Amino acid sequence: MVKLLPRALLLALVGFLILGPISNILIWAFAEQWFFPAKLPTEWGFKFWERVFRPRAGAMDAMINSVVIALLTVGVSMLLAVPAGYALARRRMPLRALVMLLFLLPQAIPAVAVHQSIGQIFYQIGLNGTIPGVVLVHTLQGLVFAVWITSASFAAVDRDLEAAARDLGAAPFKVFTSVTLPLALPGLIASAIFVFLGSIDEFTGTFFVGVPDVQTLPILLYTAAMQGNYQIASITSIFLLAPSLLFMVIVERFLKADVAGKIGT
Template identity: 90%
Template sequence: MVSWLPRAMLLACVAFLILGPLSNILIWAFAEQWFFPAKLPTEWGFKFWERVFRPRAGAMDAMTMSLVIALLTVAVSMLLAVPAGYALARRSIPCRALVMLAFLLPQAIPSVAVHQSIGQIFYTIGLNGTVPGVVLVHTLHGLVFAVWITSAAFASVDRDLEAAARDLGATPGQVFRSITLPLAFPGLIASAIFVFLGSIDEFTGTFFVGVPDIQTLPILLYTASMQGSYQIASITAIFLLIPSLLFMVIVERFLKADVAAKIGT
């Protein structure tokens, strides 16, 4: 009993930290009336779900906009990350460690300061309040995952297989298409998923660059919270949570141990 009790207590604490906030979101999503000092809602129902799905509520438009921006961010990030990741993994690049570190700089600087500065620059060149402007801001952060994971995916490919293909007469392009790219593809998928999840949850960049013309789900969630509409905010949070959970299961399948071990090396 003594041996498993600490483990059980630790597991219970972890479960509480993870499931506690989620359970509160679920309660608020179905609460129609909940006033202090009641421990639980006094009325339950789907009234606020109906409000969210009203055409005038803008939730569906915000969801569509979030998906469009996230998909465009994935496309731009991967177009930049695949050649960059391949070069960093397979070519001798001077100051490679500094180049890899440069992709982390946007994460090291407080995001509010970064996005405020970007917002001022975009305003002067006409990108403020546009989808391309928001996509560029999301790509700035997406490249961290895209380049690092893509580089690790290419680094994990066995070079002996490529050498064998070249010995059999394959051209460099054929080796890349038939050997390197298929073997690195699971890591590329994982990289794209991380970029997608980061984009669809991005708030600060969208706020400083896109508002008021661009409305995404995180912006809608923030607006509802500031107005005290906790039910609307909780329902919106559920919409953001579902793809995150589904895609993380996919990432666990595609991001293999050999690829993960190469990240940052």
């Protein structure tokens, strides 16, 4: 019993760190009145949910924009990542490690500095305040997951299976579509999900490139929080949290150990 106590305390601490903020969001989402020094809301209800869904509130438009931008970002990212990932995994390329490292640069540099610079460039060429501009800046962030996971997915495919298909007379393109692509598909799906989640949660890129013409859920969340509308911010957070939890369960199923072990190699 004494030996189990440290593990139980550690598990409780981890659970508090994970579930504590989520619990606070859920409480604020249904709180109609909550003033100091009350430990819990004095009035509960759905009044603020009704406000969020009003047409003039803009939440539904922001949700549609977020989903459309995320889907377009997935399309553009995978269109670039599939050939790039295949080439990095299956072709002998000089400075391959450097090329892989280049895709990490947007993550290594502070996001505010990167997106502010991109916003200035996009303003000069007329992409500021447009959905295509927001999609491009989201794609810059999404390519990190797309290329690295896609490359690992193709690297995990057994080359002997491809060789067997060629020995049976299959052309290279037929081998790719019939053998390589289906076997790499679970990793590609996981890559697309990561890109989707990164895009739908992206704030700084949308703020510097899209505002005020393109409104998304993270922008709405930030605006509500800055104005002290914690109920509105919490409800928006739930809309952002729900797909993240769902898709992470799907990723855990598709992103197998042999693929994950080859990421970055």
